[in-house]
Amino acid sequence: MKIAIGCDHGGLDLKKEIVAHLQQSGVEVADFGIHEYQSVNYPDIALPVAKAVAAGECERGILVCGTGIGMSLAANKVKGIRAAVCSDHYSVKYTRLHNDANILCLGGRVVGPGVATEMVDLFLNTPFEGGRHALRVQMITDIENGERS
Numbered sequence: 001m002k003i004a005i006g007c008d009h010g011g012l013d014l015k016k017e018i019v020a021h022l023q024q025s026g027v028e029v030a031d032f033g034i035h036e037y038q039s040v041n042y043p044d045i046a047l048p049v050a051k052a053v054a055a056g057e058c059e060r061g062i063l064v065c066g067t068g069i070g071m072s073l074a075a076n077k078v079k080g081i082r083a084a085v086c087s088d089h090y091s092v093k094y095t096r097l098h099n100d101a102n103i104l105c106l107g108g109r110v111v112g113p114g115v116a117t118e119m120v121d122l123f124l125n126t127p128f129e130g131g132r133h134a135l136r137v138q139m140i141t142d143i144e145n146g147e148r149s
Contacts, residue, residue: 011064
């Protein structure tokens with residue numbers, strides 16, 4: 001499994017923890033930055049991560065900013081992306097089971113590293129349930145493609 005990851009200055013500390021955890025777990029990581037403390041615009045990081053996931057270069061993605069919200073807003077503009085901001089285990093589980101989310105957005109100022117790494121593991125190991133949820137995910141795709149009004 002290859003995971004795309006990126007952060008802005010509000011998420012660098014948490015991203016470092018997540019990358020170390022993923023690498024220790026044997027997960028391949030494509031790190032889109034940032035790598036040092038500098039102010040950046042979160043859409044500049046969200047876009048290449050989302051493109052890598054949408055193109056199938058990476059199976060899933062993780063984005064971290066101060067709250068996770070800005071990253072999710074930017075990532076969700078890329079066709080094929082379902083980015084979800086989560087700050088609890090339940091939301092992570094069900095965004096995979098029911099929404100087939102392909103990018104997890106976390107708040108570096110909201111979630112601590114212990115909880116975040118547990119949520120990352122849950123995000124990566126929870127399958128999409130399909131069934132009635134597949135229809136709903138398809139409806140989202142139809143909206144994205146301009147096929148629903």
